[in-house]
Amino acid sequence: MAKYQSRLDKRSKKNSNKILNIMIAVVLLLIVVVGATIVMGGGDEKASSNAADTETKNTETKDSDKSNKNAEKDDKSVSLDENKKSEEKENEDKKDEEKKSDEENQKDKASDEEDTVKLEGEEQSELKVEDSDEPNVKKTMVHPNWKPIGTEQSGEHVSSYDMGSADWQEKVKATSYATGIPEENMTVWFIEGNGGPQKSMATVTxxxxxxxYRVYLQWVDGKGWQPTKVQELVENDKD
Incomplete structure (x- = not known):
């Protein structure tokens, strides 16, 4: 009986030791698991922190690049504005100079016109004007200082009524000189002979x-056509 009891005690003690060892193993396992969890969690937080820092840096870099680009854009805008203002100023200065030049030219032109009017007035004072009783003639005008207008023709003169000829053009020029009507403001209706090879007359308006008007012309050798008389007509009989 005593032997049997001793065996039971040994078996019971052996079972207790096994249970204790199992519990110790479980505790150790829990410690390992908890430690690993803490380590891994810390690593994730560190990785997350690093990722956050990297993202922050990237954001700061982008913001910096954007700021630099905006600054460059602003600099370019300022430069363009300055160039535009400079061009506008140059254009304004140019316009002012052109305006001054035009004003000076107008003054010179007005002065020349005044001199011309004065000369014409002096010449007109010697113009003899008489009323006429001829049919279709309102008045007759003769100036003692009318001169030949000059000529480019040489050799024996032959009066020409061809509109393209030099002689025709010189007749038109002499008619303009006698009437005071510029050629560009004068309509030539007819140029014809007047009783001789060196005499012509022109009807113009x-x-x-x-x-x-009807203008009487006389050829002067080497000097060209000279007006001798101008008639102001009642109506254009060559129309």
């Missing part, structure tokens, strides 16, 4: 007033 002023484009602006429509006033008709």
């Amino acid at each position: 002023a484009k602006d007033t429509k006033t008709p």
Whole structure:
């Protein structure tokens, strides 16, 4: 009986030791698991922190690049504005110079016109004007200082009524000289002979007033056509 009891005690003690060892193993396992969890969690937090830092740095870099680009854009905008203002100023200065130049030219032109009017006035004072009783003639004008207008023709003169000829053009020039109507404001209706090879007469009107005139011309050798008489007509009989 005593032997049997001793065996039971040994077996019971052996079972207790096994249970104790199992519990110790479980505790150790829990410690390992908890430690690993802490380590891994810390690593994730560190990785997360690093990722956050990297993202922050990237954001700061992007913001910095954007700021630099905006600054460059602003600099370019300022530069363009300055160039534009400079060009506008140059254009304004140029316009001012052109305006001054035009004003000076107008003054010179007005002065020249005044001198011309004065000369014409002096010449007109010697113009003899008489009323006429001829049919279709309102008045007759003769100036003692009318001179030949000059010529480019040489050799024996032959009066020409061809519109393209030099002689025709010189007749038109002499008619303009006698009437005072510029060639560009004068309509030539007819140029014809007047009783001799070196005599002609032209019928013209002023484009602006429509006033008709007949101009009598005489050829002077080496000097060209000279007006001898101008008649202001009642109506244009060559129309």
